[in-house]
Amino acid sequence: MSLSKNDVLRSQKGAALRGTIYVPGDKSISHRSLIFGSLAIGSSQISGLLESADVLATKDALIALGVEIIKTQNGDWQVNGVGLNGMVSPLKPLDLGNSGTGVRLLMGVVAGQDITATFTGDASLSTRPMARITDPLSTMGASISTRDGQLPVTIKGTSTPLAHQHRSEVASAQVKSAILLSGLNGRGTTQITEPYASRDHTESMLRYFGANVQQTFVDNGSHIISLQGEAVLHGRQINVPRDPSSAAFAIVAALITPDSDVMIPGISINPLRTGLLDTLVEMGGSIERVNERNEGGEVIADLRVKSSQLYGIEVPASRAASMIDEYPILSVAAAAASGKTDMHGVAELRVKETDRIKVMADGLRQCGVDVAYSDDSIQVNGQVTGNKIMGGVTLSAQHDHRIGMSFLTLGLITEHPITVSGCTTIETSFPNFAANMTQLGASIIVDAI
Ligand code: S3P
Numbered sequence: 001m002s003l004s005k006n007d008v009l010r011s012q013k014g015a016a017l018r019g020t021i022y023v024p025g026d027k028s029i030s031h032r033s034l035i036f037g038s039l040a041i042g043s044s045q046i047s048g049l050l051e052s053a054d055v056l057a058t059k060d061a062l063i064a065l066g067v068e069i070i071k072t073q074n075g076d077w078q079v080n081g082v083g084l085n086g087m088v089s090p091l092k093p094l095d096l097g098n099s100g101t102g103v104r105l106l107m108g109v110v111a112g113q114d115i116t117a118t119f120t121g122d123a124s125l126s127t128r129p130m131a132r133i134t135d136p137l138s139t140m141g142a143s144i145s146t147r148d149g150q151l152p153v154t155i156k157g158t159s160t161p162l163a164h165q166h167r168s169e170v171a172s173a174q175v176k177s178a179i180l181l182s183g184l185n186g187r188g189t190t191q192i193t194e195p196y197a198s199r200d201h202t203e204s205m206l207r208y209f210g211a212n213v214q215q216t217f218v219d220n221g222s223h224i225i226s227l228q229g230e231a232v233l234h235g236r237q238i239n240v241p242r243d244p245s246s247a248a249f250a251i252v253a254a255l256i257t258p259d260s261d262v263m264i265p266g267i268s269i270n271p272l273r274t275g276l277l278d279t280l281v282e283m284g285g286s287i288e289r290v291n292e293r294n295e296g297g298e299v300i301a302d303l304r305v306k307s308s309q310l311y312g313i314e315v316p317a318s319r320a321a322s323m324i325d326e327y328p329i330l331s332v333a334a335a336a337a338s339g340k341t342d343m344h345g346v347a348e349l350r351v352k353e354t355d356r357i358k359v360m361a362d363g364l365r366q367c368g369v370d371v372a373y374s375d376d377s378i379q380v381n382g383q384v385t386g387n388k389i390m391g392g393v394t395l396s397a398q399h400d401h402r403i404g405m406s407f408l409t410l411g412l413i414t415e416h417p418i419t420v421s422g423c424t425t426i427e428t429s430f431p432n433f434a435a436n437m438t439q440l441g442a443s444i445i446v447d448a449i
Helices: 027-039 053-064 100-111 131-139 173-183 201-208 244-256 275-282 317-336 347-351 356-366 401-410 424-428 433-440
Strands: 007-012 018-020 041-047 068-071 077-082 116-120 143-147 150-156 165-167 189-194 213-217 223-228 237-239 261-268 286-295 298-306 340-344 370-373 377-381 394-396 418-421 443-448
Touching (some): 007 401, 018 433, 027 041, 027 053, 027 068, 027 077, 027 100, 027 201, 027 237, 053 068, 053 100, 053 424, 100 116, 100 131, 100 150, 100 173, 131 150, 131 173, 173 189, 173 201, 201 213, 244 261, 244 275, 244 286, 244 298, 244 317, 244 401, 244 433, 275 286, 275 317, 317 340, 317 347, 317 377, 317 401, 347 356, 356 377, 401 418, 401 424
Parallel strands (some): 018 261, 041 237, 165 189, 394 418
Antiparallel strands (some): 007 418, 007 443, 041 077, 068 077, 116 150, 213 223, 261 298, 286 298, 340 377, 370 377
16 A cells, blocks of 8 residues: 555554564664665675665665665665765755655765765755754865755765764764764764764664774763774675664554554664663553564564553653654653653754654644643653543644654544544655554555545
C-alpha cells in the first residue's frame, strides 16, 4: 500500500494486537552505510537497507557525486567506493527532500573534498537550521554560502581541511557526523565534545571501515570523540539492523491496546538508542529483550511486548539524546498512562521536521488529553484508570512522519476514530506502516480525499 499525495489515514479501536511485525532497516545506519561505502576504497555490500524516500535521496545524491551504487538482484545494494578524494562536483543541486540526516552528513562529505555542490530540500527541510553544520565546516576551511543559515546552501570544499576542536552546544549526531566526515581528510586530530552522548553509529562505522576513532564518556554525561585525519576507508559488508525508532510505534501500540502480545525481531538495542525502551519499562511496560546478539558491530534483540498498565514518570533531560525521535510516540504512551509524565530537556524537538512539542501538544489536546508545554519540556496528564480519551477528530501530521504515526497509534485506543491528513511522509522512514500494523490486527485504513 503506497501512499499518494492526497491520502489520509484513519485509525480506530479494534482487536488486540498479536503476531510478529518486521519493521524496516535503521534509517541512521542506512544513510551512513551508503555514505561510508562511497568514501571507501573498494566495494561495499549492504543488506537490509531501508529503501525509503529519505535514504533513496541520499543514494541519488551520492550517484550525482560520481559514485556507482547498484541494487543487486536479491534486493541488497552494492556501493563501489571512490575513496576520500574521488567525488566530482554534481551538475545540478543535490535535492535531499525531507532528509535532515542526508543533507547534513553530505555537507560534511563535500566540505572535505575539492568539489562544489549546492544543497536543497523540501519545504520542511528548508526551514531547519543549518548554521550548526556550516559554521564548523567553514572553520575547517570550506567556503559556504547559505540563505540566512538555511537551505539552499552552496559548499566549495577543500581536500586539506583543518583539523578542528569543536564544542557542540547540542547533543546532535548530525552535527558530530558532518564534522567527522569533513575531518577524514584533515591534517591531525579532529575532536568534538557534545554535552550528552548522541547516537554513535558514525563512530562505530568509521572504525569498522578502518578509521582511527576514539570515544570518551565523561562522568558529567559529556562525550568526546577524536578522529585521526588522513584516514583511509576500506569497503565492507554491512547488515543494517531494524530501526528502534520505527519499532517504537508497534511497541507503544502493543502496550496500550488491551490483550496484545507482539514480537518485534532484530531491533538495534545500541544503548544510545534505547531511551524509549528504558522509559517505557520504568512506566510499567512489559518489554522483554529476547535473543540478544551482536551483528556487524551493533547489538540487536527481538522484543516481546505485552499490553500493560502504564504510570506517569519524570523523564530526565540526560535521556533526551537517546530517544530524541521518540518523544511524539512517548507522549501517546503518556496519554494512555495514569498520572503525569514530565519530559525535560526536549528543546531540540522544536527544530525537527515540525515543531514537535507544539504539534503533538495541539493534537493531543484536540483529542481531549491534558497537556502543558514550555520551550524545552512537555507534561502530559494521563488518564486516570478507567477514563477515556475521546478522539473523533481530524488532525494534520503537517508532513512529519513521526507525528503521523504517533496520532495513528493514539487512534487505536480513543473512543472515536482519529483521521490524519498530511501523512505521505510516513514513507520517509516506514514504508508500509499501515499495512504492517494492520497485519497485527490494528485498524488503520487509507482514505483517499
Ligand atoms: C539522526 C540524528 C538525530 C535524529 C535524526 C537522525 C542521525 O538528529 O533526530 O532522525 O541519523 O544522525 P540530531 O542529530 O540533529 O539530533
